[in-house]
Amino acid sequence: RPELSGKFDKFMNWVDNIRRLKVRTNADTPRDAAQAVAFGAEGIGLCRTEHMFFDDARIPAVRRMIVSNTVEQRKKALDELLPMQRKDFYEIFKVMEDRPVTVRLLDPPLHEFLPSNDEDIMELAKSMGIVYSELKERIESLSEFNPMLGHRGCRLAVTYPEIYRMQARAIIEAAIDIKIDGYENITPEIMIPLVGDSNELKYVKSEIVEEINLVFEERKTKVNYLIGTMIEIPRACVTADEIAKEAEFFSFGTNDLTQMGFGFSRDDSGKFLNEYVEKGIFEKSPFEVLDRDGIGKLMKIAVDLGLKANNKIHLGICGEHGGEPSSVEFCHQLGLDYVSCSPFRVPIARLAAAQAVLKETLNVHRDK
Numbered sequence: 140r141p142e143l144s145g146k147f148d149k150f151m152n153w154v155d156n157i158r159r160l161k162v163r164t165n166a167d168t169p170r171d172a173a174q175a176v177a178f179g180a181e182g183i184g185l186c187r188t189e190h191m192f193f194d195d196a197r198i199p200a201v202r203r204m205i206v207s208n209t210v211e212q213r214k215k216a217l218d219e220l221l222p223m224q225r226k227d228f229y230e231i232f233k234v235m236e237d238r239p240v241t242v243r244l245l246d247p248p249l250h251e252f253l254p255s256n257d258e259d260i261m262e263l264a265k266s267m268g269i270v271y272s273e274l275k276e277r278i279e280s281l282s283e284f285n286p287m288l289g290h291r292g293c294r295l296a297v298t299y300p301e302i303y304r305m306q307a308r309a310i311i312e313a314a315i316d317i318k319i320d321g322y323e324n325i326t327p328e329i330m331i332p333l334v335g336d337s338n339e340l341k342y343v344k345s346e347i348v349e350e351i352n353l354v355f356e357e358r359k360t361k362v363n364y365l366i367g368t369m370i371e372i373p374r375a376c377v378t379a380d381e382i383a384k385e386a387e388f389f390s391f392g393t394n395d396l397t398q399m400g401f402g403f404s405r406d407d408s409g410k411f412l413n414e415y416v417e418k419g420i421f422e423k424s425p426f427e428v429l430d431r432d433g434i435g436k437l438m439k440i441a442v443d444l445g446l447k448a449n450n451k452i453h454l455g456i457c458g459e460h461g462g463e464p465s466s467v468e469f470c471h472q473l474g475l476d477y478v479s480c481s482p483f484r485v486p487i488a489r490l491a492a493a494q495a496v497l498k499e500t501l502n503v504h505r506d507k
């Protein structure tokens with residue numbers, strides 16, 4: 140009802156004046172992005188690019204790219220994907236206007252793209268002009284026992300740097316186009332997933348910066364951009380000072396950090412972990428509520444080390460916990476700059492961020 144909605148807006152306005160944490164959203168389509176903006180999102184903290192690659196129109200080229208034996212074949216497949224990626228990013232930038240957008244480069248387990256039934260394998264072999272048995276062997280060699288700990292994130296770019304180069308090109312070309320269309324302040328944030336060692340980031344960064352500079356030369360213009368990383372592997376937390384020298388921002392991927400910190404598979408989180416809760420071992424699943432005592436400590440180590448090495452580093456969270464109230468409070472206490480959550484959790488995150496400030500203020504007064 141209009142009078143209710145007016146009151147709600149007024150209330151949320153107060154809330155926004157109180158909170159210190161910015162609230163962004165996780166969105167990878169213009170539709171989700173628009174929905175989140177309507178809920179008050181101040182930017183995109185995580186634009187996952189996996190789903191774009193699973194699109195029916197793109198999967199044949201994606202498959203060819205993965206199973207190709209030569210860089211030339213791979214580049215040919217990526218050339219087909221480039222205009223589609225450029226359009227993906229252009230449309231998201233347009234919805235978000237001048238708000239910040241963090242695009243995360245590709246991060247699915249590689250094998251998820253591979254064809255599994257004979258018919259699809261046959262079709263792929265035909266489109267590539269290779270024999271079925273050769274392709275089947277190649278596919279088998281790419282399959283993994285433990286894909287969540289395997290060939291994904293920046294590890295993909297160590298093997299196939301052309302993939303991230305294509306994505307960086309698409310992001311920067313789209314940003315140049317949107318700047319020409321009047322959005323002067325566009326500053327895309329390019330995020331590298333699954334970094335566990337600063338040398339991984341250094342290598343990937345050198346590849347994508349080279350590609351970005353090629354775009355600037357070709358287009359005879361430039362845009363500002365940032366390069367940063369997900370912090371989602373325990374080793375990344377304890378070596379965050381080294382990583383921060385290579386990064387302009389950190390975004391905590393607490394889904395993976397919880398998985399790897401506890402050694403619990405996130406795919407199994409709804410199964411035996413329910414019994415932990417029933418038997419009082421955990422109050423709530425650590426995939427739902429951030430575990431302050433363990434995962435939170437790792438985050439604190441990363442924040443302290445990161446800021447020590449690079450006091451300008453921008454800090455956020457984009458794991459599911461970024462929209463859960465008590466985890467948002469913890470992120471406030473940790474001194475993060477923003478939380479990012481799914482569109483429908485944005486209003487809750489705004490409220491939780493304001494409550495964290497109020498609670499802090501009350502505690503200060505109580506202690507006096």
Ligand code: PEP
Nearest residue numbers: 371392393394395457458
């Ligand atoms: C995470 O790991 O917390 C994260 C945001 O990335 P994803 O869920 O896509 O692995």
Ligand code: MG
Nearest residue numbers: 371392394395
């Ligand atoms: Mg992750």
